[in-house]
Amino acid sequence: MKYKRLQHYPHVDGTHYGPALLPYTQAIYELLRRRLNKAFFQIGLSVEITGDILRYIAQGKLQWRHVFPQMSFVGVTTLGIALIVSTFAAMVIALQVATEMARQGASSYVGALVSLAMLRELGPIMTAVAVVAMAGSAYTAELSTMQITKQIDALRVLHVDPIRYLIMPRVVAAVLAMPLLTIITCTSGIVGGMAISQWLADIPWYTFLDSVWQQTEPKDIWTALFKSAIFGYTISILSTTIGLSTQGGAKEVGTATTRAVVWCFVSVALMDYFITFLVYGSE
Amino acid sequence: MNPSAPVLIDVSNLTKAYGGRIVLDDISIQVHEGEVLAIIGTSGCGKSTLLRLMCGLDTPDAGDIHLYDPNYSMVFQYSALFDSLTVFENVAFSLMEESDDAPKGGPLKPKLSDPEIIALVKEKLHLVGLDGIEMRYPNELSGGMQKRVSFARAIVSNPRIIFYDEPTAGLDPIASTVIENYILTLRDQLGAASVVVTHQHSTIHRTADRVCLLHGGQVRWLGTPDELEVSDNPYALQFATSSLIGPMTGDLV
Ligand SMILES: Nc1ncnc2c1ncn2[C@@H]1O[C@H](COP(=O)(O)OP(=O)(O)OP(=O)(O)O)[C@@H](O)[C@H]1O
Ligand SMILES: [Mg+2]
Numbered sequence: 203m204k205y206k207r208l209q210h211y212p213h214v215d216g217t218h219y220g221p222a223l224l225p226y227t228q229a230i231y232e233l234l235r236r237r238l239n240k241a242f243f244q245i246g247l248s249v250e251i252t253g254d255i256l257r258y259i260a261q262g263k264l265q266w267r268h269v270f271p272q273m274s275f276v277g278v279t280t281l282g283i284a285l286i287v288s289t290f291a292a293m294v295i296a297l298q299v300a301t302e303m304a305r306q307g308a309s310s311y312v313g314a315l316v317s318l319a320m321l322r323e324l325g326p327i328m329t330a331v332a333v334v335a336m337a338g339s340a341y342t343a344e345l346s347t348m349q350i351t352k353q354i355d356a357l358r359v360l361h362v363d364p365i366r367y368l369i370m371p372r373v374v375a376a377v378l379a380m381p382l383l384t385i386i387t388c389t390s391g392i393v394g395g396m397a398i399s400q401w402l403a404d405i406p407w408y409t410f411l412d413s414v415w416q417q418t419e420p421k422d423i424w425t426a427l428f429k430s431a432i433f434g435y436t437i438s439i440l441s442t443t444i445g446l447s448t449q450g451g452a453k454e455v456g457t458a459t460t461r462a463v464v465w466c467f468v469s470v471a472l473m474d475y476f477i478t479f480l481v482y483g484s485e
Numbered sequence: 486m487n488p489s490a491p492v493l494i495d496v497s498n499l500t501k502a503y504g505g506r507i508v509l510d511d512i513s514i515q516v517h518e519g520e521v522l523a524i525i526g527t528s529g530c531g532k533s534t535l536l537r538l539m540c541g542l543d544t545p546d547a548g549d550i551h552l553y554d555p556n557y558s559m560v561f562q563y564s565a566l567f568d569s570l571t572v573f574e575n576v577a578f579s580l581m582e583e584s585d586d587a588p589k590g591g592p593l594k595p596k597l598s599d600p601e602i603i604a605l606v607k608e609k610l611h612l613v614g615l616d617g618i619e620m621r622y623p624n625e626l627s628g629g630m631q632k633r634v635s636f637a638r639a640i641v642s643n644p645r646i647i648f649y650d651e652p653t654a655g656l657d658p659i660a661s662t663v664i665e666n667y668i669l670t671l672r673d674q675l676g677a678a679s680v681v682v683t684h685q686h687s688t689i690h691r692t693a694d695r696v697c698l699l700h701g702g703q704v705r706w707l708g709t710p711d712e713l714e715v716s717d718n719p720y721a722l723q724f725a726t727s728s729l730i731g732p733m734t735g736d737l738v
Contacts, residue, residue, distance in 0.1 A: 348567075351568070356566070357567075360578055360582070361582075362579075363586075367582065
């Protein structure tokens with residue numbers, strides 16, 4: 203009888219190339235090809251690992267005692283930065299438009315403008331930026347260090363799947379924590395915009411809030427929450443799989459972390475476009 | 486060793502290459518229940534690679550590996566302790582985490598209560614001569630201490646197949662003897678099948694039932710530790726006498 207052993211995830215291997223005919227074209231072509239290979243490899247791995255995570259959740263193997271510490275890690279490390287960037291972003295919008303709109307007699311629309319900008323775009327995006335910078339990069343650095351110091355191998359020989367033990371709690375935590383963070387940052391942004399409008403354009407806070415209540419629809423809130431959950435998933439799955447598939451030494455930990463940050467930003471931008479297109483594109 | 490005992494580790498025609506360079510070339514080894522097989526060979530000859538393949542951390546290019554008991558474990562050459570967990574959590578790891586590759590028909594290990602786990606971890610740490618360090622982190626330990634914690638972590642769940650990658654390298658002679666004795670305890674009490682990679686004379690002679698000499702990706706000599714001392718096989722002779730003259734010199738000088 204043969205027992206199934208924990209699957210070993212392959213790495214992209216170094217490829218050897220023949221003599222170059224057209225040195226520069228060839229070099230650029232090879233670079234692109236390698237980049238694309240790597241991209242497809244990483245995407246494929248992420249999809250595969252997502253499948254494993256869903257399977258473990260369906261089997262009831264999600265352990266909250268591993269999820270909660272990760273949620274508090276994401277929340278605690280990110281909240282400060284997320285609050286600062288998103289509140290200032292909202293205040294900048296108020297700064298740009300409040301005075302002018304008040305002069306045009308449109309004071310009662312400033313609140314709606316700030317609130318919609320926050321919920322539809324800035325809140326989720328600014329929170330995602332903070333989560334990538336604080337939590338995503340930490341995930342990649344941690345997992346890639348565990349990989350090159352053979353701690354991932356040690357997990358496997360102790361019969362524990364690194365996907366269940368390391369990746370699943372981080373992904374679930376990010377998916378749950380990001381919407382909560384977004385609610386907090388949006389609220390804080392709206393309060394910041396309100397303060398700026400009152401201070402610079404003499405728009406009373408009750409007019410501002412009234413405008414927020416009038417124009418904000420439940421759909422905007424649901425979309426903001428959904429978007430943040432998707433961002434949380436994208437950031438955590440990419441940063442953890444990039445970490446897990448790192449090979450080499452200290453230098454590779456550095457490049458993996460950088461790569462994860464870049465990948466996360468690009469994917470968040472793409473996801474943002476698609477979700478916005480799906481939800482608001484037909485209006 | 487009892488030759489009629491069932492085979493627990495069965496490696497056949499194993500081949501592994503890294504980037505076109507063949508490290509292991511058509512290796513076949515069997516280890517029986519209640520047997521300790523020592524693997525010796527020059528540095529870089531592929532001993533760690535062989536262990537990694539046997540416990541499924543790497544995939545072979547060709548050949549088959551069968552383990553006939555799901556409860557296997559490994560002691561790594563460089564400890565590989567979880568550095569964000571305490572010594573206690575490291576040793577208790579396989580008792581507290583459920584197993585993901587348990588075969589059908591139940592979990593790999595019995596569910597233990599917390600006091601039982603604490604007692605067991607204390608016992609194993611005491612066994613390797615490390616009392617009262619449960620709450621320390623691996624980076625607060627010396628290399629030899631890490632090695633012993635790693636040993637305790639691997640044996641705490643009483644594995645029936647166990648791979649040791651240089652378990653006594655870098656340890657003082659007393660700690661080495663403790664480890665060697667425990668390798669024999671596991672063999673005698675649980676009928677464990679063990680593979681011990683080692684360079685250490687004492688470990689070979691105290692623990693091994695058979696010795697397998699690896700060189701150039703192939704098994705060059707197989708016999709008991711006593712036969713190793715008197716063999717006229719050129720590889721065994723060179724290893725036993727630490728001579729610079731012999732078939733294994735080319736790689737070293
Ligand atoms: N991931 C890898 N990529 C490329 N080559 C590797 C890799 N791992 C091992 N090797 C090569 O395989 C050979 C065997 O390595 P291995 O670690 O198995 O040696 P070893 O017998 O355990 O040596 P030592 O006694 O020094 O621990 C070495 O020549 C090494 O360079
Ligand atoms: Mg080795």
